[in-house]
Amino acid sequence: MKALWSIPIAAALTCGTLSAGAADPLKQQLVGTWSVISFVNVNERTGKTTQIFGSDPKGYFMFDAADHFSINLMRPGRPKYARRDFPTAGESEAALEGLIAMFGDYKVNESEHSISLHVIGGSFPAWDNSNQKRFIAINGDELTYKNPTPASRGGTAVVTLKRATSATK
Template structure:
């Protein structure tokens, strides 16, 4: 069987996630040393101004997703829960507009990460990303943990003439 292009990327991402999911003992063992280690479920994803005003919810009001840290590697997938199905069941098929809607409703990337607990910063060193411009880049996130809630915030970036940040709140999965 020959898998090309986009299908190969999806296959690799799926295999990586399955591998991470198959090793829960590793994540639990790392949890004593790394406060991020484990699997997290997305609770909210908002684009906010410096005063906390929500200006966008790029994946809708109730996005879903998972974030996994295992002490060395990380992987994240975010999506709209209402993504429409393609007219075909062929993973390499789909009309151009179906592919565009699927792309616009899904965010995914994987790689390694480094943690600076003193500064409250985690840097995701991306090896793969659905957004090709991020592959091979470092994505800095500020983090705060309160109980089983993890908040990740991006550095400020311009959007519609204002400086905003992306704020993602996660809940630890048990």
């Protein structure tokens, strides 16, 4: 009889160990590559939600253990250039309107559930060498990333991401 009871107990202990990720420090949970699922703007006054880059935005957010980050967000379906080698001014503008990219260093604030980004460079030149704060929540393999002061549209920009799996699968 003891052997029968030990199997479910061992299984429960194993499951508890595997799901203990939520107790890990926020930085440890954040490290890795995250795939964009949605990118919306939320107007707190009206509650209205607007899809910034359409219903199927693309991109990755990458955070490494050495405090470096790279963020690339793109609206799919951006118009292709007429010439492969060099876009017109209008083509460049249209392409950049559907792209957010930045890289730099970051620090996690566990108590605020926030990250401080030191942007070294990116698609918005005004952000180069700036410090920006974002609020994050991680629930299993889902990351919610909030920018309370987006570059345009007011409100709060909210990006929902899923932990990326191997690209070779």
